[in-house]
Amino acid sequence: MDIVKGKVAIVTGGSRGIGRAIAQKLYNEGARVIIGDIMDANLDEGQSAQKKGASLAYMRLDVSDGNNIKEMIQQVVNEYGRLDILVNNAGIMFERLMEDTSEADWDCMMNINVKGVFLCSKHAVKPMRESGGGAIVNIGSIEGIANNPEHTAYATSKGAVHALTRAIAVDEGTRSKIRCNSVCPGWINTELNEAYFDQLKYPEEGKKAIEKLHPAGRMGTPEDIANMVCWLASEEAGFVTGQEFVVDGGRMARPTLADFGSMEKSDAI
Numbered sequence: 001m002d003i004v005k006g007k008v009a010i011v012t013g014g015s016r017g018i019g020r021a022i023a024q025k026l027y028n029e030g031a032r033v034i035i036g037d038i039m040d041a042n043l044d045e046g047q048s049a050q051k052k053g054a055s056l057a058y059m060r061l062d063v064s065d066g067n068n069i070k071e072m073i074q075q076v077v078n079e080y081g082r083l084d085i086l087v088n089n090a091g092i093m094f095e096r097l098m099e100d101t102s103e104a105d106w107d108c109m110m111n112i113n114v115k116g117v118f119l120c121s122k123h124a125v126k127p128m129r130e131s132g133g134g135a136i137v138n139i140g141s142i143e144g145i146a147n148n149p150e151h152t153a154y155a156t157s158k159g160a161v162h163a164l165t166r167a168i169a170v171d172e173g174t175r176s177k178i179r180c181n182s183v184c185p186g187w188i189n190t191e192l193n194e195a196y197f198d199q200l201k202y203p204e205e206g207k208k209a210i211e212k213l214h215p216a217g218r219m220g221t222p223e224d225i226a227n228m229v230c231w232l233a234s235e236e237a238g239f240v241t242g243q244e245f246v247v248d249g250g251r252m253a254r255p256t257l258a259d260f261g262s263m264e265k266s267d268a269i
């Protein structure tokens with residue numbers, strides 16, 4: 001299909017998980033993709049080689065460091081000549097009650113999850129405008145809309161990402177021809193969530209309980225998110241901006257019953 005053919009795209013936090021799937025999907029659809037991450041992307045030769053004009057490369061990026069962001073985006077423009085797509089995906093998550101969340105914890109979450117999106121977008125706007133416009137896709141979360149327990153800092157950061165999305169869309173629409181949307185993943189199987197199951201007493205039962213929360217009957221995959229991000233980044237979504245797109249297998253459509261074990265219907269009925 002090649003829906004982003006020839007576009008130059010930066011994906012932050014693209015070395016693993018959801019970001020890696022987004023980078024791969026944009027590449028498969030014809031884009032020249034640069035992964036910006038604190039962790040090496042370990043691209044193999046096949047992946048970093050150019051294929052039908054598409055390419056996949058890695059540059060070191062810490063989204064909490066404004067100077068690093070500015071230099072990285074400048075390097076992309078110098079090497080690729082333009083910038084069309086920015087996917088603000090890099091993010092962290094921890095579980096802590098509000099009273100156990102230190103000021104340093106809070107600052108760390110906000111620096112990466114919120115200030116990172118602000119700074120990357122701020123420095124991307126000018127080169128995008130000079131390229132004739134572009135698309136910014138922010139990875140928010142269903143937790144920017146509804147809250148899991150002990151997620152004060154995380155949920156606040158994602159709510160801020162959704163608000164920032166609308167602000168960018170409003171200010172940069174006519175001014176810079178930039179569209180901006182957020183994708184709100186539900187439960188997606190990544191290393192971030194594997195770590196959550198690993199700390200449970202009964203990880204397999206925990207996984208089954210989570211699956212039951214989903215009308216789609218399964219947890220999400222990074223590719224489920226990548227498909228939506230790629231479409232939003234493409235010109236097929238040319239009239240779509242300032243919105244939140246929930247990709248969660250229907251989880252938010254269903255109010256949760258307290259205890260799945262005890263709520264199952266008896267075979268006798």
Ligand SMILES: NC(=O)c1ccc[n+]([C@@H]2O[C@H](COP(=O)([O-])OP(=O)(O)OC[C@H]3O[C@@H](n4cnc5c(N)ncnc54)[C@H](O)[C@@H]3O)[C@@H](O)[C@H]2O)c1
Pocket residue numbers: 012013014015016017018019036037038039061062063064089090091092093112139140141142184185186187188189190191192193
């Ligand atoms: N996994 C889920 O269920 C889920 C659900 C909703 C939202 N999200 C969001 O999706 C995004 C990706 O999540 P994931 O599950 O793939 O996480 P992950 O931990 O598997 O990957 C995150 C990536 O971001 C990078 N990163 C972290 N801090 C960085 C920094 N300062 N600068 C640059 N890169 C940095 C990491 O090195 C890593 O490659 C996050 O924003 C997360 O909040 C995930």
